[in-house]
Amino acid sequence: MVQAKRNSTALKFSVGEAIQIKKAHFKVHRLVGDEVYLEQEETSHIKQFNMHDIIDLYFDGQIRLGEWRQVAGNDNWQRPFxxxxERDQKAALRTEAYLKAVHEAMPDKLNDRKIDVIVKSVNPADxxxxxxxxxxxxxxxxxxxKDIKAVVPGNRFKGNRTERHPSLLNDFIKEAIDEVYLDRTRGTVEATYLYVRKWIKAYNKSLSDFEHMPIPSxxxxxxxxxxxxxxxxxxKREGKEIADKIFEPIFSMKRATRPMQIxxxxxxxxxxxxxxxxxxxVQRVWLTLAIDQYSRVVVGFHLSLKDPSFNSLASCLKHMIRPKTNYRKEWPCFGCAEEILVDNGADFHSTAFQDLCATLGSNLRYCEAARGRQKPHVERFFKSLNxxxxxxxPxxxxxxxxxxxxxxxxxxxxIDFDSMVQILEEHIAIDYNKKWHRGINDSPLNAWNKGVELYPVxxxxxxxxxxxxxxxxxxxxVSRQGVEINCTHYNSNKLNDLYARHVGEKGKKFVIKYNPDDMTKVWVQDPASxxxxxxxxxxxxxxxxxxxDDQxxxxxxxxxxxxxxEEQYFDELPTENLSDKFKVGRLREKSTRKPRRLPNDKAVLGPRNTPDNFDGFLGIDGPVEDVFEDPADPYDDGSRVITEDDGFEDFYLNQPDQDD
Known part of the structure; x- marks a missing residue:
């Protein structure tokens, strides 16, 4: 019907033709030059439109030609052909061929005899x-x-529309489906059917044969x-997370227009x-990988025997920024990312990783929870790599x-770990980067080289x-000896100056940074600057x-x-007279205690608390020499006795005078 291009006035209308503008319905009342007079059905008012306005509205999608409301119960106009x-499409094409021939031969008045002749001429074999x-x-x-969808057969509307089973039986079936089939245990149809049979048989026991409810097939x-x-x-069977993954529509993700953008x-x-x-x-390895969304090039990776952590992420980003020296031509990728897209793992939410991205000038963006398909390229690469x-x-x-x-x-x-790293590097550089990628209709290497020519990283x-x-x-x-890491000391003149400035702040801790791959030096942060x-x-x-790690x-x-x-030392210790050793040790500890004082701060002196009576002071009987002799002690020859050098006499001689 429309025989015009944009900005043309050659739209062809006929009087009485139905037109829908937005939600209002019109019919062509008359045509005068470039002016179109339309009659609104609801109010019978005549509205005048210019042909150019009609064309603009049509190409803006606000005009629908034809009157679909007259096709009762038909929603074909909402569906693509x-x-x-396939059966309905063939039937519609066959019908349209007849209608075009009849309408062309008899545009105004139809004649049944001529219609039969025209139909036979279109397809004599039909x-x-x-x-x-x-x-x-x-x-x-x-x-x-003249939309072909108007003549698509309505086979799907055929058939019985009334329910043939009693309402109570339908209630039984519905409840059985809810209880068994739609349960999280995911019962089978057979189990649901047995449940219905059992339920109906129990219901029929109290009824006569004439009133029995029929068992459905x-x-x-x-x-x-x-x-x-x-x-x-x-x-209901799988849960919301699985249901959303299956049926939630996938919209186009944010598009990258240059290398290292995402x-x-x-x-x-x-x-x-x-x-x-x-x-x-023997152990499985963890792979941390960064892939450029624009070119699909792997820009960095890190292979590790440990579980994912900030260390894995830092090593991967470090590999991303540095050139790949072993494969400069096959893998010429390096630089900082403008935006890093990650999921919601705990290591990605760590403060250390967020600070690292901020330091590199990379915007950190998280996918929605349980939406791994929002970063499909890295997920797909993992599968392809396996x-x-x-x-x-092997x-x-x-x-x-x-x-x-x-x-x-x-x-x-x-394969040992180091060899696995080399195998993975060679696979990415030699095989993957040069292979055709249907997602970008080019190889990742070519896409990268073309992109960096226009947008340097x-x-x-x-x-x-x-x-x-x-x-x-x-x-x-930090101490006078500097910093100690794994029993290795680090120091410098500037670090000594820092220690001297904070020497009075006991227990103060400083931020220490170290490179796990090179422990020849460390960095200590000055809190002031x-x-x-x-x-x-x-x-x-x-x-x-x-x-x-070596340390x-x-x-x-x-x-x-x-x-x-230590275990060997304790196993070889002699067990004789150990009780005497412990007793002597306790006595030595007691001997260093000060005398008990009265409330007036005067020492309590007496027959058992005088310097002349060591036996009474120690609370033992017999000579002191006998107590401290220890023949079993390998470090004592048995002749050691308490003398003035042990400090007992000096202690009492240096006591303050009672009159002071």
Whole structure:
């Protein structure tokens, strides 16, 4: 019907044609040049429109040509033609061919004989349609603006619309579906049917044979379950989270227009077992990965034997910022991300990670809770990486025990951790970056190179700042010896000056930063200026090339050796006269106590509390020499006695005078 392009006045109308403008219904009253007079159905008022205004309204989507309201019970106009079944589409095309031929031959007045002749001429092999059918379909077709959807058969509206079962039986079936099928235990249709039978039989026991309620067939129950709303069915059987994942519409996500504009970061447990320390232990590895949303290039990753943490994230971002020196041509990706997209893991919400992103100038954005599909590119890469790499290597765990079968992943693991890092680097640089990616219709490497030509990436202000930015933090006390980490001391002149300024603040802790991969120096923050002071290892040569984890392992070995030595020492101690040793020790402790004083601060002196009577003072009988002799003591030759050198006489001689 519309035979015009935009900004043209060649829209073709006929008097009496129905037009819907917004929600108002009109009919063409008359046409005068470029002016169109429309009669509003509700009020019968005549409104004048210019053809240019009609065209603008049409292309703005505010005008619908044709009158769909006359097609009773038909909602076809709301659906695209391709949504109908293939059978209905063929029937509509066949009917439209007849209607076009009849309308072209008889645009004004219809003749039944001519209609039969025209129908046979369109398709001689087809039985065709009767003139009565042609008239009925022609009215619908013309009123709908010659829209083919008006002649789609309404087969879905056919059939019995009344309920054939008693209302009480329907209530039984509905309650059985709610109790069994729509329960979180996810009962089967068979279990629901048995429940209905049992319920009806119990109900019929108190009734006569004439009043018995009929037992429905299984097909009846199947049909009622099929008519349930799919979302409600999933909501009650699976829960809201699963139902939302299945039926919630996926809208287009925020689009990246340049490299490093949006970087998606996430963790996964890789489907591979690696050996550690020459196959002493076998363990699965964790992969932390950052992928550029624009080019789909992997811009950084970190492989670890430990669970995900801030350390994993910091190492991944550090790898992202630095160039990949082993594959400069195949993997020329580095720089800071403008925005980092992550999920709601605890490590992503840590203050340390938020501070790190702020320091790098990266905006941190979180996905909605339980909406992993909002960062689909990194999730999809994890799946592809497992299938294309890890599942092809010895020691793979596959994606499920069912697919793993009797494959022993632990016994087959032969790749050590360091080799796994190299294999992953080579796979990303040589295989993935150069392979065609259908999501961007290009290879990730080409997309990256084209993007950075127009939009260069950002980097930190100085490379020297990277070590400090990614250093790990802790708080501890600074002493005259400097800072101690894992029994290793760090000090410098500036650090001594800092200690001297705060020497009176006992127990004050300072922020210490250290690089876990290089423990030759640390940084200590000056609280006054906020700047960091460098402190170097006092024994630089012995610690060069040693990491923080190496130090911890060495300390663990030292502690283990210490425990063994102490256990051996206590096992070899002589057990004779141990009670006498403990008794002497208690006596020595008592001997250092001051005498009891009266309220007037005068010492209590008496026959058992005088310097001349040591026996009475110690509260023992017999000579003092006999008590302190200890032949069993390997450090005593048995001749030790209490003398003035032990301090007893000096203690009493130095007591203040009672008259003072």
């Amino acid at each position: 391709s949504s109908f079944t 039985k065709g349609m009767s003139s009565r059918q042609i008239r009925r379909w022609l009215v619908r077709w013309l009123n709908a603006g 299984r097909s009846t129950l199947y049909k009622k379950i099929e008519k349930l709303d799919p979302y409600e069915k999933a909501l 970087v998606q970061v996430d963790h996964t447990k890789a489907d591979i077992m690696v050996t550690v320390k020459g196959k002493i232990t 299938h294309r790499l890890f599942h092809l290597l 020691g793979t765990t596959f994606e499920s025990p069912l697919k793993r079968g009797d494959y022993n992943s632990v016994e087959q693991a032969v 950002n980097v930190p202000s100085s490379v020297a700042d990277l070590d400090l930015i990614f250093a790990h933090s802790r708080k501890q006390v 906020g700047l960091y002071i460098e402190a170097y290892c006092l024994d630089h040569d012995s610690i060069d090339g040693i990491t923080y 911890k392992r060495a300390m663990a070995q030292v502690q283990l050796q210490r425990k063994k030595v």
